[in-house]
Amino acid sequence: MAAFIGLVAFFWPFVVAPGKFGSVYAPPLIFGVLLLLVLCVVLSEIAEGGINSKALAMLGVLSAVNAALRPLGAGTAGIETVFFILVLAGRVYGPGFGFSLGCTSLFASALITGGVGPWMPYQMFGCAFVGMLAGLLPRATGRREVLLLAGYGSLSGYLFGFLLNLSFWPFSLDPDSSIAYLPGLPFTEQWQRYLAFDLATSLGWDTGRAVTNFVCVLIAGPAVLVTFRRAARRARFQAPVRFHAEGAHEKGAHEKGA
Numbered sequence: 001m002a003a004f005i006g007l008v009a010f011f012w013p014f015v016v017a018p019g020k021f022g023s024v025y026a027p028p029l030i031f032g033v034l035l036l037l038v039l040c041v042v043l044s045e046i047a048e049g050g051i052n053s054k055a056l057a058m059l060g061v062l063s064a065v066n067a068a069l070r071p072l073g074a075g076t077a078g079i080e081t082v083f084f085i086l087v088l089a090g091r092v093y094g095p096g097f098g099f100s101l102g103c104t105s106l107f108a109s110a111l112i113t114g115g116v117g118p119w120m121p122y123q124m125f126g127c128a129f130v131g132m133l134a135g136l137l138p139r140a141t142g143r144r145e146v147l148l149l150a151g152y153g154s155l156s157g158y159l160f161g162f163l164l165n166l167s168f169w170p171f172s173l174d175p176d177s178s179i180a181y182l183p184g185l186p187f188t189e190q191w192q193r194y195l196a197f198d199l200a201t202s203l204g205w206d207t208g209r210a211v212t213n214f215v216c217v218l219i220a221g222p223a224v225l226v227t228f229r230r231a232a233r234r235a236r237f238q239a240p241v242r243f244h245a246e247g248a249h250e251k252g253a254h255e256k257g258a
Helices: 002-014 020-047 053-073 083-093 095-113 120-134 142-172 187-236 246-257
Strands: none
Touching (some): 002 120, 002 187, 020 095, 053 083, 053 187, 083 120, 083 142, 083 187, 095 120, 142 187
């Protein structure tokens, strides 16, 4: 449901004409709904055993780490330093954890850097999709897994830019432009205009992000994966507790002694 709401938030220009609601009220409304949905995702993961108290603490720690890492890149030339953590954590801890980490990382980062604005819920959703899809990647081991994650990290750099451009495309250009959003156009023509807009305005930035993700995952991926998996084993490993009736215990001990 959270992912569906996110897709609606991004792709509404293809089905609804822009107006005052979309430009003024939609971001805070989406932000409020998003926080509730993230809370529901975390609670459902806890209820299903996917996140226990230690894993929940890990979610907080990784959110803080990502919030601290983000200013190091600050998006200069497309360089972003938070995505490789999202990719690796989503891979190890699963799509629900990855979705939650994407949202909480950007929320914490926005509070630290003062980047709170109408773009924030869209950034949170974009990172949430990056973390969630990493948890849905096919199985692989060893070097193949690292290459798979590096390739996905590179692709996610373009995916994030593609989604974020949708949040401001309908409001950012002169309607007379050949790549501007025009309400009422057929979907195919609208889609062609958006692809041209995306290529013309953000391909360079997205390429910088994609290269950064690929290099970071390739270099730091093996060590970080080992660390995350060790933490996951310790967080989820619990010795099974079994209770036996006193009579059965004494009988078993007597038979063992005999």
